[in-house]
Amino acid sequence: MGIEIIVNIVFLLFCVFCFIHVGVGVQPLAIPGALSGSAWPRTILAGLIVAVTLNIYLTYRKNHAPGAPREIPFKEFMPPKFILSFVLMLFYAIGINYLGFIVSTFIFITAFSYVIGLREKIKMIFGGLVSTGVIYIVFQIFLQVMLPRGVGIFREISLWLELLIQ
Amino acid sequence: MNLLDLLVAGANVVFTPTILLFICIGNVTGVIFGALPGISAAMAVALMVPFTLTLDPIGSIAFLSAVYCSAITGGGIPAILFKIPGTPSSAVTTFDGFPLAQRGQAGKALLLVLVSSAFGGIVSAFAMLLVSRQLSSLGLQFGPSELFAIAFLGLSVLTSMDEDRMLKTVISGLTGLLLATIAMDPLEGTPRLTFGFVYLLGGIPMIPMMVGMFAVSEVLKQVCNPTEFDKIDGGYLKDSPMRLSFSEWWGLKWTMIRCSVLGTLVGILPGAGATIASFLGYGMEIKLSKHPEEFGNGSLTGLCASETSNNAATGGSMVPLLSLGIPGGNSAAVMVAALMLQGVQVGPMLLKAQPTYLSSVFISMIVTNVMMVFISIAVAKMFSKLIKIPYYSLGPLIILFAAVGSYAAQNNTGDVMVTMLAGLAGYFMAEFKYSPAALTLGLVLGDICENNLRRAVMIEHGDMLNVFSRPITATLLVLCVIFIIVPIIRKRMRDKHALLS
Structure with missing residues (x-):
């Protein structure tokens, strides 16, 4: 069937x-x-x-x-690359609440770009850092959207990183 | 004060360096905010309210209407380039805009979007000036039963959206309607189809659904079958000429006129805004077209219909706002609040006491719509540079924008999950040839349909015949039946002809 x-x-x-x-x-x-x-x-x-x-x-x-x-x-119909991509998206959707925006976005961007074909480590890390930083500045600082900070130690990390960016 | 004096007075107010500067700033911010997914036109207007405190009331409304009009237009830019509707009203723009961009005609699509948006905006501004009071009283004659019939008219497009896969399109539309029923029932105060999830009590959010269906699903598709953008003839925007031939423009004249009128009328109706206008305009053009099969595959008429209608709704929503103090939509409601902050009581007395309000808003909308074309081109060029980035960098960026855009609408991380799940659903639907567009249509119109029907039935004490036999309602419903049946008959006849030949 x-x-x-x-x-x-x-x-x-x-x-x-x-x-x-x-x-x-x-x-x-x-x-x-x-x-x-x-x-x-x-x-x-x-x-x-x-x-x-x-x-x-x-x-x-x-x-x-x-x-x-x-x-x-x-x-x-659903190749392993597709399944892995979607699992990463789900991880990001769930993780953003617990790990906070900055940490989860950085992990997601680097991992997702690896899954869809990027193999250069420096580009991967640099891309993750730049896109996380730019989106954070646009939405949190300019548009005053309160992005999630995570819980526990991740909240502390988010606050420390926010201080660095600001 | 006659019309000419009124216009001169309005021009005197608007053509001052401060107001022109603010309209320009409003345009730039509006286009950028509109182009960012998740920032709706109403949100863009709300974000700009604090800046109006330094302006006088007329300057404030001129500035805010500039933000509003350009945000609606800005939403079309990512819709064409990335299949991400910047604002809900540009969801329809993705149907034909993105296929055009994929064919290397992004420049053409963009020029058409900007010009038709400006045309719709200018026509609706004229309508606002000339028939403001008359149109508001017509709009006020529309009760719940008429509003239900209008929303149902929007749904009647389902059978003509994709005549070759009519059943699948109807299933998609009905699924959208079903999703719209998931929430706390406003009358009974009990959860409905929420299955114990507290998140669902507020209903399925529209922006995350749309962003997921159109943007995330596209990324998933690219993961499986990557398109080599560099090999597309003419590139995406840089090498794609922003040009339409005279015959192409000429062929769109009636679409622009019809959709401007329709969009203005829809804008006047309370509760119906730019999103509904764009769906209705698109549906109307499918029905009137000799080539409905071209819609959804990069049709210039479809693109023009969507953008003319949604921008025409901006002027329409200003009509009840200025003449009766009734906001036609969310953005208009924010404008009322901004004027109230300055101590201005919007209502019928405002235009009698200070008629320059109407003419100033009219002039500012004309200036905005002209200025918007040039500003949007600059913003679009900035956005189009993103397409040159390799997909392994662009894909994650699109997901990131989709996620943050969905989150920003309500500051709710549950919305990010909805976006991702909607992306998966959108991918499956597209693979099995169902219609994510029809699902979105059902989701947008479902609430309006149900709420107005229930209100109408309650007013008539449960007498359905009375609800449906009101003259305007009955006429609209008869039209709905015709619109539903005609494509079915047309398809049958076409199949018969194909068999015979």
Whole structure:
């Protein structure tokens, strides 16, 4: 079975679950004639259930028709470089809270540029330092956006680095 | 005071070295802020409010409207060059702007964006001057049911966005609508589809979703299948001429006029702003086009429609602000606050007592829209230099901008996670030929649709027939049905012809 059909089936099951789950245990509104909070989502979910079911059928028929293009294998669809890149992005999204903006951004930039092809260590470190510094100056100093400082020792490191930059 | 006297009085106020300097500063900062992802036009205006304290009230509003107009235009620059919408209203610009840039026509795309933005802005400024009061009273006749119908009209574009993959586009649009329902229900006060996540109580944030769908997904795509930008004919901007032939300009004249009018009207409506205007303008042009298949693949008409409409909404939103004191959108609300800080009570009496307000804002908007073209070219050239950087340096930089831009909107690290997940979703959607654009449309219009429908039903005590049978609502809904059905029939007929031949 193709990746697309599997994703569609999972999404269909999620829609059915949401259709049943939305509005359960909520007291009806005291305002006369008002639409309940589940009415609009249920209308959309009903549409989605019909559309996704039809899509699964059509995709299955298309995939099994004579002369259908070959299915892309999982490894080709999501190569290791892609998975590693996304893991780094997730690490950055989570790490920014704990390591602080400066530390996590520097790690992310150097690691990500390595994953997508940069091999010169000096360029990697210099690139990480410059982009972290520039973004910090633009957003934190000029635009007064409070960038995260992290927790524990990383907060101390962030404060010390901020003093250096400022 | 007649119109000519009014204009002379306005010109006298605006054409002073201080005001002109402030309009120029407003333009530069507006374009730069607009070009930075995550800094919306409203945020740019809010950041500039402290500077207005040194100005008189008329100078303040002239300065802030310069920031507002140019921020909306600035959002188009990264949308073309990097597929990152600088402001939510430039999400539509990415559909055709980025494909043009990939074909080595970034200069052409950029010139079109700037000129059509200026055109939309100038037309809406004239509309503001000439029909300010009449248009505001028309806008005020729009109740919740009419606003629902307008938002639904925007959704009717779903069937015509990609006629070859209609079902997938509809699924994407419905998914966007579903995502828009995730939040605390404002009427019942209970969490809806949040699955226990406190973060989701505030709803799925729009800016991180858009930035993820369009920018992060593109980086992920480049990781798998890198495009060699250096090999693109004409480079990205440096060698790409900023030129359109006369016939190309001439072919866009009706698009510019139609979208200017539409954008102005949408701008006047409370709650509907530049983002909705750009989607509606784009949708309208798809429906009117003889070649709808070109949209999304670098169509000049699509690009022109999006940018003319969103900039026309800027002038439109000033109409209820100046004549009735009702802000048409977030940026206008910040402007009201800035004027209040100076002790000015915005409302119907303001224009009667000080009519120069209207004419000064009009003149300043004309000056802004002309000045903006030249300033934006300079800023775009600065941005385009980034594209010459090898992708192993540019890719991380785009992710960094996307992450910080998403975070800056609400100072919430959860938004960074949403951006990354939206990037993954956008990548999958693009690979399986679903439409991230349709999902964004659903997300933008979902809230407006639902809230207005519920309000309308409540006003009519639950009588749906009364809700939908109001004259304007009924007309708009009939139009929606036509717009939904026509592409389906057109596709069937095309398939039939293809089979026969």
